[in-house]
Structures are given as structure tokens and as C-alpha cells.
Amino acid sequence: MELHGVSLAFGGLQAVEQVSFGVAPGTVKAVIGPNGAGKTTLFNLVTGFLAPQAGRILFGGVAIQGRPAHRIARQGIARTFQLVQLFDHMTVLENVMVGRHRLSSSGLIAGALQLPWTRTEEKVIRQKALEALEFVGLADRAGQPAAVLPLGLKRMLEIARALASAPTLLLLDEPASGLDAVETERLQDLILELRRQGITILLVEHDMGLTMEVADEIAVLNYGKLIADGPPRAIQKNPEVIAAYLGTDWQG
Amino acid sequence: MENFAPLLQYLISGLTNGAIYALIALGFGIIYNATTIINFAQGEMVMLGALCAISIYHVAPSLPLAFAGAVVLVTCVGLVFERLALRPVKDPTPIALIIITVGGAVLIKGVAMLIWGKEAYALPPFSGNDPIHLGPATILPQNLWVLGITAISVLALEAFFRLTLVGKAMRACAYNTRAARLVGIAAGRMVQLSFGLSAALGAGAGILIAPLTLGVYDMGTMLGLKGFSAAIIGGLGSLAGGVLGGLVLGVAEALATGFISSGYRDAVAFLLLLLVLFLRPQGLVGGRK
Amino acid sequence: MTRLWFLNRWVLFAVVAGGIAAFMDQDYYYTLLNFIGIHTLLVVGLNLLLGYAGQISLGHAAFFGLGAYTSGILTATVGVDPWLALVAGLAVSGTAAFLIGLPALKLRGYYLAMATLGFGIIVYIILNEASDLTGGPSGLSGIPSLSLAGFAFNTPRRLYLLIWILLGLILYISANLVNSRTGRAIRALHDGEAAAESLGVDTFRLKLKIFVWSALYASLAGSLFAHTLNFIAPSSFGFMFSIKLVTMVVLGGMASIWGSLLGAGALTVLPELLTVFHDFEMVIFGAILMAVMIFLPRGLVRGILDLYENRRYKRQGGSFPV
Numbered sequence: 001m002e003l004h005g006v007s008l009a010f011g012g013l014q015a016v017e018q019v020s021f022g023v024a025p026g027t028v029k030a031v032i033g034p035n036g037a038g039k040t041t042l043f044n045l046v047t048g049f050l051a052p053q054a055g056r057i058l059f060g061g062v063a064i065q066g067r068p069a070h071r072i073a074r075q076g077i078a079r080t081f082q083l084v085q086l087f088d089h090m091t092v093l094e095n096v097m098v099g100r101h102r103l104s105s106s107g108l109i110a111g112a113l114q115l116p117w118t119r120t121e122e123k124v125i126r127q128k129a130l131e132a133l134e135f136v137g138l139a140d141r142a143g144q145p146a147a148v149l150p151l152g153l154k155r156m157l158e159i160a161r162a163l164a165s166a167p168t169l170l171l172l173d174e175p176a177s178g179l180d181a182v183e184t185e186r187l188q189d190l191i192l193e194l195r196r197q198g199i200t201i202l203l204v205e206h207d208m209g210l211t212m213e214v215a216d217e218i219a220v221l222n223y224g225k226l227i228a229d230g231p232p233r234a235i236q237k238n239p240e241v242i243a244a245y246l247g248t249d250w251q252g
Numbered sequence: 253m254e255n256f257a258p259l260l261q262y263l264i265s266g267l268t269n270g271a272i273y274a275l276i277a278l279g280f281g282i283i284y285n286a287t288t289i290i291n292f293a294q295g296e297m298v299m300l301g302a303l304c305a306i307s308i309y310h311v312a313p314s315l316p317l318a319f320a321g322a323v324v325l326v327t328c329v330g331l332v333f334e335r336l337a338l339r340p341v342k343d344p345t346p347i348a349l350i351i352i353t354v355g356g357a358v359l360i361k362g363v364a365m366l367i368w369g370k371e372a373y374a375l376p377p378f379s380g381n382d383p384i385h386l387g388p389a390t391i392l393p394q395n396l397w398v399l400g401i402t403a404i405s406v407l408a409l410e411a412f413f414r415l416t417l418v419g420k421a422m423r424a425c426a427y428n429t430r431a432a433r434l435v436g437i438a439a440g441r442m443v444q445l446s447f448g449l450s451a452a453l454g455a456g457a458g459i460l461i462a463p464l465t466l467g468v469y470d471m472g473t474m475l476g477l478k479g480f481s482a483a484i485i486g487g488l489g490s491l492a493g494g495v496l497g498g499l500v501l502g503v504a505e506a507l508a509t510g511f512i513s514s515g516y517r518d519a520v521a522f523l524l525l526l527l528v529l530f531l532r533p534q535g536l537v538g539g540r541k
Numbered sequence: 542m543t544r545l546w547f548l549n550r551w552v553l554f555a556v557v558a559g560g561i562a563a564f565m566d567q568d569y570y571y572t573l574l575n576f577i578g579i580h581t582l583l584v585v586g587l588n589l590l591l592g593y594a595g596q597i598s599l600g601h602a603a604f605f606g607l608g609a610y611t612s613g614i615l616t617a618t619v620g621v622d623p624w625l626a627l628v629a630g631l632a633v634s635g636t637a638a639f640l641i642g643l644p645a646l647k648l649r650g651y652y653l654a655m656a657t658l659g660f661g662i663i664v665y666i667i668l669n670e671a672s673d674l675t676g677g678p679s680g681l682s683g684i685p686s687l688s689l690a691g692f693a694f695n696t697p698r699r700l701y702l703l704i705w706i707l708l709g710l711i712l713y714i715s716a717n718l719v720n721s722r723t724g725r726a727i728r729a730l731h732d733g734e735a736a737a738e739s740l741g742v743d744t745f746r747l748k749l750k751i752f753v754w755s756a757l758y759a760s761l762a763g764s765l766f767a768h769t770l771n772f773i774a775p776s777s778f779g780f781m782f783s784i785k786l787v788t789m790v791v792l793g794g795m796a797s798i799w800g801s802l803l804g805a806g807a808l809t810v811l812p813e814l815l816t817v818f819h820d821f822e823m824v825i826f827g828a829i830l831m832a833v834m835i836f837l838p839r840g841l842v843r844g845i846l847d848l849y850e851n852r853r854y855k856r857q858g859g860s861f862p863v
Contacts, residue, residue: 088732
């Protein structure tokens with residue numbers, strides 16, 4: 001995935017300005033920066049919830065900027081949200097089953113009539129969804145309404161749902177916020193395991209400990225501009241980054 | 253120019269109805285600005301205004317008293333409605349609020365039918381019924397009352413929102429409830445105030461139009477929907493938009509009555525609404541959302 | 542899963558409906574049941590849209606009316622076969638829904654409510670005004686009954702068979718739908734449109750599909766209605782009827798197929814049981830809408846079940862066996 005000179009302004013506010021960086025397949029890249037630096041906006045641009053006013057976003061060599069979100073999702077880009085967005089009135093399992101949407105095809109009428117091949121597909125959906133739940137350790141909660149889960153498990157469920165869509169690129173928007181130390185550690189293991197499986201990950205995170213542990217590379221945004229991009233050690237020593245973070249405790 | 257006289261006549265009646273729609277639209281806008289709620293019961297406030305004024309006038313035949321009494325009564329209904337129907341809602345999704353306020357509208361209409369029955373009642377015009385000749389067309393004094401009071405109300409509202417502290421606070425709430433709360437504006441109060449104010453406006457509209465159309469328990473539904481249409485046509489939440497939307501709607505209706513058929517009058521109004529919704533959902537004067 | 546066959550709700554539905562058919566002897570009750578059936582059809586359809594997909598329609602009576610009048614005009618005036626007319630009704634309503642939905646479903650919340658409401662009122666006015674075609678306010682009479690292989694559905698009892706068998710099928714199809722891939726996507730877009738999009742769900746297209754689908758139910762109900770009464774008038778298809786349908790959905794429970802049967806049943810029977818109901822009709826419908834929505838937003842039965850379930854979750858520390 002590559003960004004080339006991506007820009008977006010809201011009214012007079014330049015939210016993202018001429019940002020360019022790449023994410024190598026199979027690596028974890030973190031995007032950090034002070035609040036309001038444009039990190040979530042950047043995520044929304046990559047996933048099609050916003051369209052850039054300038055610049056190109058390439059995924060697998062194809063320009064995807066400005067396409068509607070569902071079409072970008074169908075190319076294999078999945079995401080989680082800063083404020084967890086689950087389907088509250090559905091069960092844990094059903095939430096993950098929606099994740100299989102792009103990989104299945106039964107339409108409205110086929111579903112209503114329960115045609116034989118629909119049933120077969122349904123079995124596969126259920127099986128894959130259960131596997132995803134198993135992977136994040138939520139299998140025993142499959143039948144519960146998603147709304148009753150505690151926040152830490154909700155974040156896990158959101159990741160499981162994204163994973164069910166078998167993404168090649170996974171965007172995690174502050175997955176550790178609201179998690180306790182134990183849960184954060186589990187999240188860290190999970191991210192590393194996903195990388196081992198070959199999934200490319202783009203991560204926005206405030207927890208510097210976690211970021212330093214999992215990231216192969218870090219991009220730093222400040223006021224919508226990219227001010228540094230490189231391996232964690234180099235970033236930690238970058239004077240511009242230190243200046244941007246001046247007065248904030250980020251050493252982790 | 254044989255067609256000029258009827259055209260002028262349609263224009264006069266269209267502008268009069270349009271002014272009424274504008275008043276109702278302003279009521280929608282005020283609540284929407286303070287709460288982002290659309291109060292589908294707004295039209296019933298119009299009906300209550302008309303019928304209350306008629307009842308008061310029946311007991312004590314003084315128009316100023318009937319006007320004031322009805323406005324006060326209906327304002328109370330608006331406040332009670334906000335307190336009982338909207339404040340207890342735990343999960344205020346737009347759908348829930350639409351259903352609740354639609355329910356409120358039906359309930360108020362039902363109660364009004366129990367109180368006043370299905371008959372239509374008359375309220376005497378504010379100052380006689382002698383038509384005033386205006387070139388080839390005539391205009392009733394009541395038409396002038398409607399246009400005049402609407403104009404005064406709009407100016408008063410504009411002044412209220414621009415010049416008074418409370419008005420400014422209400423606008424602040426509309427822009428950003430949380431920030432408003434931070435600087436010490438009681439958002440809850442503003443919500444109450446908005447419901448009271450728009451009920452009063454609705455009641456005023458009802459009293460103004462009662463001498464022209466009679467007051468009846470089911471008059472509010474269509475007036476409310478037209479008022480809301482006017483608000484959307486002009487641009488939801490904009491004062492000037494509401495007025496413009498009301499007048500456009502009123503004139504379009506009157507012309508449709510004159511040149512197509514009176515049966516399709518309401519259809520034209522809602523066709524206009526659909527056109528605006530589909531082609532320019534931010535309304536005629538609304539900016540980008 | 543081991544389930545006793547007689548606890549299966551479909552078997553229960555068939556047994557109860559069949560039992561009624563076998564043992565009841567008064568036409569009046571069949572007529573009442575037929576209206577419950579027709580209303581349930583409408584309410585299930587609206588529930589798919591309002592309860593499951595979270596998209597409001599305040600003009601659903603229009604699709605009911607389009608179905609009824611297409612059937613009525615084609616059979617009574619033109620002399621087309623009733624079944625063909627019914628299909629034509631589906632086509633008319635479906636097309637209308639598609640054309641209205643295309644722009645309207647881009648809008649949200651209040652705007653969608655207003656667009657559907659406006660559409661409903663326009664259709665109502667046309668039914669009244671285009672009297673050459675529709676018979677105007679005094680209605681359209683002489684609509685023949687449906688018949689199948691020489692068996693005419695022309696008595697309340699025979700109609701009961703037709704309507705309730707169809708209803709059973711529609712309920713079955715609807716229950717399948719909500720538990721299918723598309724059904725999950727529909728419920729997902731209700732709870733979180735952005736999240737659904739992020740998983741590859743084309744939410745706009747899906748809304749349009751379910752809007753049209755829901756209009757088809759209403760149209761089918763309208764055609765059955767026309768052939769049941771053999772007479773239709775615009776007053777059955779006005780704004781208040783759209784509101785009544787929403788009330789039935791809300792009372793029975795948003796996003797509940799079986800609740801639709803309950804909501805439609807209760808609000809069809811109630812006015813018949815209480816003769817005073819007529820005067821209080823609006824007060825009661827209004828009060829139900831508000832009270833249920835404020836205090837039991839998931840409907841009567843589910844609202845009460847929720848109170849119990851919540852206790853159970855709390856008692857078990859936020860978890861319960863699958």
C-alpha cells in the first residue's frame with residue numbers, strides 16, 4: 001500500500017497535507033502523532049470513508065482513492081474503529097459472520113428461499129466465523145449479544161470481524177485504547193501473530209510501548225504533515241518528532 | 253392582461269398561506285436548531301392554538317384575550333410535551349424520535365377530537381370582513397393581519413437570536429451543545445425554551461388562520477406537514493430559509509389551485525418537497541452540510 | 542440441536558391456523574382473521590424495512606394502495622385475470638418503490654421520513670382525484686374474487702385458507718431472510734452503517750433492495766385486500782393507515798417477525814372488541830406509539846423479556862451459556 005501526496009482540507013483546516021509513505025507487504029506500520037494530527041482522517045482516506053482532494057492511494061499497484069468504502073473493503077482492506085462499532089443487536093457470532101460478506105454471494109431472494117447452495121455457503125460462513133472467534137479467544141461467547149461484552153472483548157470482536165473478511169491489509173485505529181495491561185499484552189501477541197500469517201497491518205496507536213514492540217516502521221504526523229518515517233529506533237531519536245511531542249510522555 | 257387579476261388574487265392567497273407555513277416552519281427550525289429533533293407534533297400546536305382561541309372567545313368575546321390566552325395555553329402544552337414525551341427517551345435515535353413525536357401528534361389530535369368533536373368552528377376576523385380593493389384584486393383585512401404579524405414575528409425572532417443573551421445562548425447550543433455547556437449555558441433550559449417558543453409560534457399561526465379557514469381538530473396534520481415541507485424547502489434550521497420556503501410553498505400551491513385543480517393542491521406541495529429533497533436536500537438557502 | 546418437533550413455531554403456526562379453520566363456524570371471525578392476515582403481511586414487510594434495516598417509511602399505505610388499485614382496476618375495469626393483475630400490482634409497486642427509493646434512500650432520518658410521507662400523500666391524492674381511473678373518493682367496486690382451478694375464494698372461510706397459507710409462506714420466507722447473509726447485512730447497516738460498509742456491504746444498494754422488497758409485501762397485501770372486499774376506496778390508504786402500520790410494528794416489536802403477527806393481531810382485534818374504541822382510536826394509537834417507544838423500545842413482548850434477560854446477564858456476571 002502506498003500513499004502519494006495525499007491531501008484533504010475541511011473548510012480552512014488542512015487535515016492531511018501532502019502525505020506520502022508506503023507499507024511493505026507483511027509488515028506492521030504504525031502512524032503516530034499528537035491528537036488532531038490527522039491520523040484517523042488518514043485511515044478514513046485509505047478505507048474510502050473520505051476522498052482525498054489531491055494525491056493517490058495505491059493498493060496492490062491500483063489507485064483506490066475516492067472509491068466508495070464497500071468497494072475498497074472488497075479488495076481486501078479491513079479496519080477497526082477508534083470508537084468500537086459493533087452490530088449491537090446481533091450476536092457475537094453474527095457480527096463476525098457479517099465479516100464474511102465480501103467472500104460470499106447469496107442474494108436477498110436466495111436467502112429468503114434458502115436455496116440449497118445458500119445453505120452450503122451459510123455453513124462455510126459459520127465455520128469461518130467460528131474460526132475467527134476461536135483465534136481471538138471469543139468462541140465461548142458466540143451466542144451472546146455483542147452489546148453485553150466488556151470493552152476489551154468488544155475490541156477483540158471487532159478485530160475478529162475484520163479478520164473474517166480475510167484482509168490482506170488490516171487497519172487498526174487505536175486498538176489498545178481502553179484496554180488494561182493484560183489485554184494490551186494479548187493484543188500485542190495477536191498483532192504479531194497476524195504479521196506472522198502475512199497480513200499487512202497499519203496501526204494508529206497512542207500506547208507507545210505497544211507501538212514500539214510491534215511496529216516495523218513508524219510514520220509520524222503533526223498538523224496533517226508527515227514529519228518522520230522510519231524504523232522505531234530512528235524515530236525515537238528524531239529531533240523533529242521529539243519537538244512535536246515536547247511535554248508529552250511518550251517514551252513508554 | 254385578462255389573466256392578471258386572478259393571478260394577483262392567487263398570489264395574495266398564496267402569500268397568506270405561505271406566511272402561515274413560514275410561522276410553522278420557524279417552529280420546526282427553532283426546535284431543530286436546539287435539539288436536532290423534528291417535532292412532528294408541531295402541526296397539532298397550530299390546531300390547538302386555533303381551537304383554544306375559539307373556545308376562549310366563546311366564553312369571553314375579546315380577541316386579544318383569546319389570542320394571548322391560547323398562546324399561553326399551547327406554550328404550556330409544548331413544554332409538557334417536551335417534559336413527558338422527549339426527555340425520558342433513553343436512546344434518542346432519529347427513528348425513535350420520529351415515532352414518538354408522530355405518536356404525540358396523533359394523541360393530541362385524538363384528545364382534541366374528544367374535546368371539540370369533529371365540527372369546525374369559526375373565529376371572527378381580527379378587524380372586520382370588508383374586502384380592500386387592490387387594483388383588480390381584493391384582499392381581506394385578515395390577510396393583512398397574517399402577513400403583518402408574520403413579518404413582525406420573524407423580525408422579533410431575528411432580533412431575539414441576534415441581540416439577546418438568551419437568543420445567543422440558544423444559537424450557541426445549536427452549534428455545539430458540549431461547548432455551550434462548558435461556558436455555562438444550561439442546554440436543558442434551551443431545549444425547553446425552544447419547545448415553548450415553537451409551540452407559541454404554532455399557536456399564533458393557528459389563531460391567525462382560524463378566521464380564514466375555520467378551526468377543526470384535524471387541521472393540524474396537513475398544516476404541520478406543509479410547515480415542515482417549507483422548512484426543508486428553505487433549508488432546515490435557517491430562519492430566512494423557513495420564511496422563503498413557506499412563501500414559495502404557499503404561492504406554488506395557490507397557482508396549482510388556480511391553474512391545475514384544487515384537488516391537486518396538496519399533491520403539488522409535496523411534489524415540490526420531493527423535488528427539493530432529491531435535488532437540493534440542503535434547501536434553497538442552506539449551505540453545504 | 543435437539544428440539545421437540547411440536548415446539549417448532551412453524552408447526553405450531555400450522556396447527557393453530559388449521560385448528561381454527563376446522564372448528565370455527567362464524568363468518569365474522571374468519572373475516573377478522575383475514576384482516577389480521579393482511580395486516581400482518583403489511584407489518585412484516587414494514588418491519589423488515591423499519592425494524593431490521595432501520596429505514597423509516599411513513600408512506601407505506603401507498604404501496605398497499607398501489608397493489609390494491611392495480612388489482613382492482615385491471616380486474617374490474619379491464620377484465621384481466623386476477624392473478625395476473627396481482628403480479629402487475631407487484632410490478633407497479635416495486636417500480637414505484639425503486640423510483641422513490643433511488644433518491645430518497647440517500648437521505649437519512651427525518652428527510653427519509655418526510656420523503657416517504659410526501660409520496661404517500663401524493664398517491665392518496667391521486668387515488669382520490671383521478672376518478673376516471675380509480676372511481677374517486679366513492680371507490681371502485683365490482684372487483685372479482687380470486688380463484689384457483691375453479692375454486693373461488695369468495696367466502697370468508699375460503700379466503701381464510703388462501704390468506705393464511707400465503708401468510709405462513711411469507712413469514713417463513715421473511716424469517717429465512719433475516720437469518721441469511723443479506724439479512725445479517727441488513728441488520729448490520731441498521732446498527733452501524735460505517736462498520737457494514739467497512740466489511741464490503743453496499744449499504745445504499747441494500748437499503749434500496751429492502752425498500753422495494755418491503756413494498757412488494759404491501760402490494761401483495763393490497764391485492765388480497767381488493768379481492769377480499771371486492772371493493773376499495775382511497776380512505777383505506779391514507780396517512781393515518783401508514784401510522785397505524787408503524788404502530789403495529791412498534792407494538793409487536795421492531796425487528797421481530799413473530800412480533801409483527803402480534804402487533805397486527807392486537808391492533809386489528811382491539812377496535813373490534815371495544816366498540817367505544819372508535820372515538821378513542823387516535824388517542825389509543827398515539828399513546829401506544831409513544832409509551833412503547835419511550836419505555837419498551839423493542840416492543841411489548843421483547844421489552845418484557847429484555848427486563849428478564851438483563852437480570853440474567855447481571856446475575857451471571859455478564860455471561861451466559863451458548
